[in-house]
Amino acid sequence: MNEKxxxxxxxxxxxxxxxxxxxxxxxxxxxxxTHVFWERGMEKNPIVSTWRGDWIISFKSDLILPEYILNHAGKGAINFHPSSPKYRGLGGYHYAIDNHDASFGATCHHMDEYIDHGQIIQTSEFRLSPTETPEMLRYRTAVHSLTLLYDVCIKIYHDEPLPRSSVCWSDRLFSHQELERYLTRPRKPIEHVKAGEKI
Structure with missing residues (x-):
């Protein structure tokens, strides 16, 4: 068995x-x-600011890391975003279903000073079910996110160069406040939320 x-x-x-x-x-x-498990509303763990090492790996986390913390990772900082590049930020499950998107997915990317913005490494896409719900989509995306993490981390273990995807992020960043407004709006006929539109 190989060593760590x-x-x-x-x-x-x-x-x-x-x-x-x-x-x-x-x-x-x-x-x-060093592991930190964090959800919105929880206090931030001070170890995030004091840590120094090789890699930062963020997985399905909403914790925003400023650039100075990203610079503490000597090898790199990557994030596994549980959404397609079309939906930066939060709420992709809901928007994809309401927009009748044909597919969805998970995105691994290098982290920079902006949210869900750095060079995309790899994506894992799948077709949406005709009866998809946000909770179903959340679960299915988590499966793909975890499988994507397995693949990318094995590459890191072997010191293989990480891929550079040709897929690009959309310009629009979906915020927590926008998602709250979207989920509490009067339920009229479905509004299609496009990457360039405002809610």
Missing amino acids: KSYDVLFIGDCSFWSEAACEFISSLFSQV
């Missing part, structure tokens, strides 16, 4: 089963893993 890779990793995930599984897998690959 001598990398110091900061793992940041939400408080879901999926993030626990992702953290367990990362811990099986790398020698030193």
Whole structure:
């Protein structure tokens, strides 16, 4: 059995089963893993600011990392965004269903000073079901996000160059406030929310 890779990793995930599984897998690959599980409304763990190491791996997390923290990762900082590049930020599950999108997916990308913005490494797309609900889509996307993490982290373990996807992000960033307004709006006939439109 091969030894763990001598990398110091900061793992940041939400408080879901999926993030626990992702953290367990990362811990099986790398020698030193500091983990932080965070959800909106929780206090931020000060270790995020003081950590220094090789890789930051963010998985399904809404925690925004300023550029100075990203610079603490000597090798790189990557994020697994549980949505297609069409939907930066939050709410992609809802918008994709209401827009009758044919497909959805998970996106792995390098992190920079902007939210869901850095060079895309790899995506994992799948067709939407005709009876899709936001909760079903959340679950299915988590499966693809975790599988994508397995693939990318094995590449990191072997020091393989990470891919550069030709897929680009949309210009629009969907905020938490916009999502709240969208979910509490009067339920008229479905409004199609396009990447360039305002809610």
